[in-house]
Amino acid sequence: MSTLAPSTIDLASRLDRQAPAVEVRDLRKTFKRRDRKGGRFARKRPWPALDDVTFTIARGECVTILGQNGSGKSTLVRLLSTLLISDGGEARVFGHDVDREASTIRRLVNRVSVEASFFKKMSASENLSYAARFYGMTPRQTRTAVPEILGRVGFPPERRNEAMENLSRGMQQKVALARALLTSPVLLLLDEPTTGLDPRSKLEVQEFIREVRTEHDATILLCTHDMAEAEALSDRVGILDRGRLLFLEPVVDVKRRFGVETLEQAFFAATGREFEAEENDDDEYREVFG
Amino acid sequence: MSEFALETRNQLVGLFGIVERNVYLTKRYFLWDLAFMVWTIANTLTIVFIARAIPGITPEQENTAATALLVGATIWAFLGIIFEFMTETVAWERWEGTIEYTFMAPLSRLVHLFGQGAYAVLYGLIRATILFFAVAAFIGIHAPQANYAAALGLLALASLSFIGVGIMTSVLPLISPEKGAQLGFVCQGIMLVVSGVYYPVSVMPEWMQWISKISPATYALRGCRASIIDGTGMVWADVWPLLIIAVLATPIGLAVFRVGERHAKRHGKLKRAG
Secondary structure (H helix, E strand, O other), X not given: OOOOOHHXXXXXXXXXXXXXXXXXXXXXXXXXXXXXXXXXXXXXXXXXXXXXXXXXXXXXXXXXXEOOOOOOHHHHHHHHOOOOOOOEEEEEEOOEEOOOOHHHHXXXXXXXXXXXXXXXXXXXXXXXXXXXXXXXXXXXHHHHHHHHHHHHXXXXXXXXXXXXXXXXXXHXXXXXXXXXXXXXXXXXXEEOOOOOOOHHHHHHHHHHHHHHHHHOOOEEEEEEOOXXXXXXXXXXXXXXXXXXXXXXXXXXXXXXXXXXXXXXXXXXXXXXXXXXXXXXXXXHHXXXXX | OOHHHHHHHHHHHHHHHHHHHHHHHHHHOXXXXXXXXXXXXXXXXXXXXXXXXXXXXXXXXXXXXXXXXHHHHHHHHHHHHHHHHHHHHHHHHHHHXXXXXXXXXXXXXXXXXXXXXXXXXXXXXXXXXXXHXXXXXXXXXXXXXXXXXXXXXXXXXXXXXXXXXXXXXXXHHXXXXXXXXXXXXXXXXXXXXXXXXXXXXXXXXXXXXXXXXXXXXXXXXXXXXXXXXXXXXXXXXXXXXXHHHHHHHHHHHHHHHHHHHHHHHHHOOOOOOO
């Protein structure tokens, strides 16, 4: 990619090549929540969003964490992007501790979340330029880099200067992808990037993720509840269930391990529950806090 | 380029980004800002007209009283803009949903908050200038001896302290997403009450006069009034307290913000997800 942010160029060249892209050991995060049935004055009780999660992602790998709403996927992504502080365990990105070396991590990581969050009155170009400044990209650099990256995600050039509030959700999500890639992260965290998109936009985004992986030396952690997407994009797939990572293996190994043909069946075999059936009060709370 | 030089360059570009974003937003909300300006002028008029109602004073004294009230109202409005922008550092970004992207960017918190403060001061100064001259023209205030350069200089110096205090209040929406922003205005109100916004500090109880000594607004108000009414320049008695408070306010503000940020990251309050 020709539009690397200066801070990333410098750091990327000095990364520890031997260290895994992501190394997570016994990671824990607990939120406190009030028991809904106990009313307003009920005591808060601890609610584990991540429970001793351990895994490693090699450099250049694309790994998918599958899980239902409230399983802890977003908490994991937020911990890796320095937006949350863990309660225990350890998480490292290219050998750097996410809690103690947050400023280093921030130059290496970027993220696309389920909501494409932007200043709605500002245009796609303005929002991207604003984000790029934080990574040291000057107006002269963004003048060429922004149209280039928007072109790569298939964003129509004539809508570049239109306010974000006038764009469809699919369009906004493409701009969100462009924002993440503009800063050339070496670790890309994708938190349900295609949720709510129409089938065509979904395919375009997935195609772009593949392209990023092959053309750019990026490691990808994809969190989703879309089994087909996980199977299509990843080297390994893991299931995060109620804060616990049940396994993280290549799809064929998962199917072989449980003697099943689909990931849905594997989920059922691993948890004893249907994948889509999990929508109770507890999960709603997990979603709120996770 | 050395690592330090590269980092400094990147931080300066980031600072420019904060100011640039605010310029975009001001442009987008220009008509709303214009409406708010009309409200501010109307509100200031309600205060300055009080000078006309004081019985038994000469036109000269009435002019002085009106000018003193106008300076107070203008600084109130100026401070209001700074506190509004600073509390919006978190509140607005949370509302737009961009807060996590800003907080995970490699921009130092000092540069982030100072950039927001710098734009607030710039924007506040423009609004305060328009407000002052619009109301002065409407009421017919004349200030032949006014030293506007000295008044602006004092206000700029005081702004460094206001930014520091603003940084402290900007953390409030991180702790209470619903009510935190309003608490910023409570802070603004308290600061002005003890600083003699429409009256001399000497009329307050002694304990309040003690508090007024640590408020940068006290020296800004006193200095600006003296410069506009009597034409005095930047008096050292106003300058040195402002310098000391400016040096202390920003590091203290930053430390307070860091504590709030860690609290928010520990309890998952950075983004309001539900």
